Amino acid sequence: xxxxxxxxxxxxxxxxxxxxxxxxxxxxxxxxxxxxxxxxxxxxxxxxxxxxxxxxxxxxxxxxxxxxxxxxxxxxxxxxxxxxxxxxxxxxxxxxxxxxxxxxxxxxxxxxxxxxxxxxxxxxxxxxxxxxxxxxxxxxxxxxxxxxxxxxxxxxxxxxxxxxxxxxxxxxxxxxxxxxxxxxxxxxxxxxxxxxxxxxxxxxxxxxxxxxxxxxxxxxxxxxxxxxxxxxxxxxxxxxxxxxxxxxxxxxxxxxxxxxxxxxxxxxxxxxxxxxxxxxxxxxxxxxxxxxxxxxxxxxxxxxxxxxxxxxxxxxxxxxxxxxxxxxxxxxxxxxxxxxxxxxxxxxxxxxxxxxxxxxxxxxxxxxxxxxxxxxxxxxxxxxxxxxxxxxxxxxxxxxxxxxxxxxxxxxxxxxxxxxxxxxxxxxxxxxxxxxxxxxxxxxxxx
Numbered sequence: 001x002x003x004x005x006x007x008x009x010x011x012x013x014x015x016x017x018x019x020x021x022x023x024x025x026x027x028x029x030x031x032x033x034x035x036x037x038x039x040x041x042x043x044x045x046x047x048x049x050x051x052x053x054x055x056x057x058x059x060x061x062x063x064x065x066x067x068x069x070x071x072x073x074x075x076x077x078x079x080x081x082x083x084x085x086x087x088x089x090x091x092x093x094x095x096x097x098x099x100x101x102x103x104x105x106x107x108x109x110x111x112x113x114x115x116x117x118x119x120x121x122x123x124x125x126x127x128x129x130x131x132x133x134x135x136x137x138x139x140x141x142x143x144x145x146x147x148x149x150x151x152x153x154x155x156x157x158x159x160x161x162x163x164x165x166x167x168x169x170x171x172x173x174x175x176x177x178x179x180x181x182x183x184x185x186x187x188x189x190x191x192x193x194x195x196x197x198x199x200x201x202x203x204x205x206x207x208x209x210x211x212x213x214x215x216x217x218x219x220x221x222x223x224x225x226x227x228x229x230x231x232x233x234x235x236x237x238x239x240x241x242x243x244x245x246x247x248x249x250x251x252x253x254x255x256x257x258x259x260x261x262x263x264x265x266x267x268x269x270x271x272x273x274x275x276x277x278x279x280x281x282x283x284x285x286x287x288x289x290x291x292x293x294x295x296x297x298x299x300x301x302x303x304x305x306x307x308x309x310x311x312x313x314x315x316x317x318x319x320x321x322x323x324x325x326x327x328x329x330x331x332x333x334x335x336x337x338x339x340x341x342x343x344x345x346x347x348x349x350x351x352x353x354x355x356x357x358x359x360x361x362x363x364x365x366x367x368x369x370x371x372x373x374x375x376x377x378x379x380x381x382x383x384x385x386x387x388x389x390x391x392x393x394x395x396x397x398x399x400x401x402x403x404x405x406x407x408x409x410x411x412x413x414x415x416x417x418x419x420x421x422x423x424x425x426x427x428x429x430x431x432x433x434x435x436x437x438x439x440x441x442x443x444x445x446x447x
Contacts (some may be wrong), residue, residue: 033063033077033382045095046086047340053095057082064095074366074384079146079218081378084112096340098383099172099371126243138325146380149368151359154187154245154426158358158370159379163227163253167372170279173287173354174262175372176334178254180356180394181294182405183332185226186252187426188396190403191299193254195209198222201256223257224407231424233408242428243408252405266268266293281352284310287334291392303444305416312336321384323367325358326393332358333393335369337383352389355381398400404431410432 028038034118037058045064047052052067053075062083065072076098084101085093091103102109164179185192201223229250237243268289269280282290288310295306311322326333333356342350359368365385371377404423408430421433 005283007169026268031058031063031065031443033074034058034061034079037061037079041089043085043089043093045093047094047096053245055093056084057086057093062086065276071172072135074364075387077382077386078378078380079382080380084376088112096351097353098337098350098355098369098381098387099377100244100339104321113373123401146359146368148363149359149366150268150324150327151368152332154183154330155358155368156245156248157183157186157251157426158332158356161178161251161253161370161379163229163255164249164372165254165256165258169258169263170281171263172372173280173282173336174290174333175268176260176288176354176356177262177294178258178340179289179370179372180332180334181258181286182226182252182254184394184396186403186405189302189398189401190405190425191302193225194298195224195226195404197261197298198224199257201260207246223255225254226263227253227255228404231406231408233410235410238410238422238430241430242391243422243424243426243430245426248406248424250406252403255364262290262294265297266290268293281350282336282354284312284334284336284392287336287354287392291394302396302398305396307395307397309395310390319391323388323391324362327358327360331393331395332356335367335388336390336392337387339387355383360385395415400427402427404432404433407433 015286030038031054039056039058041057042395043055043057044067046057047053052222054065054067054072056063056065060081061077061079062081063077064075064083066075087101088103091105094102094104094109096102099113101112103112103188146159152158158179159180161182164182165175165403167175181193198221212332229252231243232249234243234247237247267284269282270286288308293306295303295308299306311319323333323335334354337353337355338350339353353371355368355371356371357369360366361382366382367385367388369381369383370379371381402423402425404425406426408422408424410420410422421432423433424430
C-alpha cells in the first residue's frame with residue numbers, strides 16, 4: 001500500500017514543472033519576520049499537493065511563508081542561520097513542513113537533512129534517497145533576536161546546545177527526550193542521568209546506492225549517557241563561587257548511547273502515525289510512556305517527584321495555552337509537529353516531527369524550538385503555532401542536586417603545581433572536583 005502511494009506521489013512530482021523564480025535583491029528590503037536582517041534572495045517552493053510557499057533568504061537567517069493568492073502567512077524561520085535550501089538554487093525545491101526539506105535530483109526527492117555517517121536505507125523501491133551533503137557556504141550569526149519572546153529561564157541551553165544524539169532512524173521523539181533529560185540533569189537534579197551509566201552506542205551506514213538493507217555498526221566501547229564539557233575558566237566566577245549559565249562557553253548534553261538505550265530498553269511505539277517516508281514517528285502518548293519507562297529503570301528514586309503530562313490536539317487553542325503556560329513555568333516541552341499530511345486511497349499519511357519548545361511570541365503566534373537538527377537549523381527555529389499537534393512535559397517537585405556535567409580548570413595555584421578543577425552546576429554553583437579536593441586536602445596537611 002505505502003509503495004503504491006509513494007509511486008503516485010513521485011509521479012506527481014516528476015510530472016509537475018516548478019520554476020525556481022529566484023530573485024536576488026540589489027537593494028535592502030525586509031520581510032515582516034525581521035526588521036534587522038535584509039533579504040538577499042527569494043524563491044518559490046512547493047509541496048506534493050502543489051501548495052505554494054515563498055522562501056526569503058536573509059542576512060544570516062531565513063523565513064518561509066505560505067502563499068495564498070496575494071496573502072503570505074509566516075510558517076518557519078531563523079534569526080541565526082540560512083535555510084536548508086541555501087545552495088540548492090538550481091534544484092526544484094519542496095517544503096513539507098518543519099524538518100522536511102527536499103530537492104529534486106534525477107526525478108527523485110532527496111532529503112537535504114542527511115547526516116554524516118547516517119545514510120538511511122532507501123525506502124519504498126528506491127524512491128527516496130538520503131545521503132551526505134555538506135553546507136560549507138551557510139551563513140551563521142550569533143546575534144540574538146529573541147528579546148521579544150517569552151523564554152524559559154535557561155533558554156541558552158537549548159539555543160546553543162551542541163551535544164545530543166543523531167536522528168539516524170527517524171526517531172526524533174527519542175532525540176527530543178534525550179535533550180530534555182540532559183536539561184533536567186544539568187539544571188535540576190544530577191540523578192536524572194546516571195553519570196556512571198554507559199551503553200554501546202551505534203551508527204548506521206548504507207553501503208551502496210542500490211543496496212536497501214541497513215548496516216549496523218557497533219562502537220568498540222560503551223559510551224557514557226552524558227557528555228561532560230569543559231568551559232573556560234573565570235577567576236571572577238571562581239572567587240564568587242558561581243558561574244552563570246549565560247557565561248558558559250559550551251553546554252553538556254546527552255550521547256548516542258542514551259538514545260540507543262531508550263530505543264532498546266524503554267521504547268513505547270504504537271505506530272500512531274503513518275509516516276510517508278518511514279521512521280518511528282511518536283505520538284505524545286508514546287513519548288510520555290517511553291519517558292516513564294526510563295524513569296522507572298534509571299532514576300526510580302525520583303519517581304515520586306516526577307509527574308509526566310501529555311496531550312494531543314483536542315483544540316489548537318487549548319494546546320497552545322497549555323504549552324505557553326508550561327514555558328512560563330520554566331518547563332520545556334517535547335512538542336509533536338504535524339509537518340505535512342496527504343490523503344491517498346482513504347488513508348492519511350503524515351510527516352510529523354518532534355522538537356523541544358522553550359519559548360513563544362504571543363503577538364505573532366510563534367514559538368521557539370530546538371529541532372534536534374542543530375547542524376542544519378541551529379538551536380532556535382521559529383515556527384507558527386499551527387504546526388502543533390501535541391506535547392509532553394514533566395513537572396519536577398523534588399530537591400535540587402548539583403550537577404557535575406561542566407568543568408573548568410584554573411592555571412596552577414601557588415601552593416600546588418597542579419591545576420585546580422571545578423565542577424559547575426547548571427544553577428551556577430561551583431565546587432572543587434571530588435577527586436582533586438581530597439588531593440588538595442592531603443597535600444596541604446589537612447588544612
